[in-house]
Amino acid sequence: MGRKKKTVPQINGASCADIAFMLLLFFILTTSMDTDKGLLRQLPRPPEKDKKEEQDVNKRNVLAVMVSLDNRIMCGGEEVNLAQLRAKTIEFIDNPLNSEHLPEKKQTDIPFFGSQMITVDHLISLQCDRGTNYQIYIDVQNELAAAYNELRNQLSMKQFNSSFNSLDEERKKAVMEYYKQKISEAEPRQYGEQKTGRR
Numbered sequence: 001m002g003r004k005k006k007t008v009p010q011i012n013g014a015s016c017a018d019i020a021f022m023l024l025l026f027f028i029l030t031t032s033m034d035t036d037k038g039l040l041r042q043l044p045r046p047p048e049k050d051k052k053e054e055q056d057v058n059k060r061n062v063l064a065v066m067v068s069l070d071n072r073i074m075c076g077g078e079e080v081n082l083a084q085l086r087a088k089t090i091e092f093i094d095n096p097l098n099s100e101h102l103p104e105k106k107q108t109d110i111p112f113f114g115s116q117m118i119t120v121d122h123l124i125s126l127q128c129d130r131g132t133n134y135q136i137y138i139d140v141q142n143e144l145a146a147a148y149n150e151l152r153n154q155l156s157m158k159q160f161n162s163s164f165n166s167l168d169e170e171r172k173k174a175v176m177e178y179y180k181q182k183i184s185e186a187e188p189r190q191y192g193e194q195k196t197g198r199r
Contacts, residue, residue, distance in 0.1 A: 089147035127186040
């Protein structure tokens, strides 16, 4: 009589896919996402061929934010840290005391709010040096976006007694119209280089 060959028991792989799927689902559901992080930008529409774009912008309506080669942040001509950047940006966007040195306010009709005096023409202009640390660049972008988020949340609590993220779509649109995000990002440059050609 010949010996019987021993068979190695095989692992049932049918349930492996189910286990992998459940683990994936678990991590997706338990991972928290910070809504203040990340970049949300809408590119401007290209100008029409037969139409010149007007660039007559009042200086008081523009907040210049620059990040240097050694990662120093300049906001409105003053050196600031990240916490100060958010505070100065909030003051610039809102202009609570209607200062003549901050963006001019215009009468605007907004759903749920009626006629309001808001800084419709404000603009935040961001420019970084080519050697700026990438993390500093992201941090600056996040602080600018967080300034809008903070203002929108405060307005939502005041008007609707609810956080911005809890509002329905119509009310969210109204709040976003009140504090419309306007961030323009210029091409990175080296601040030590000399300008040539144009004056």
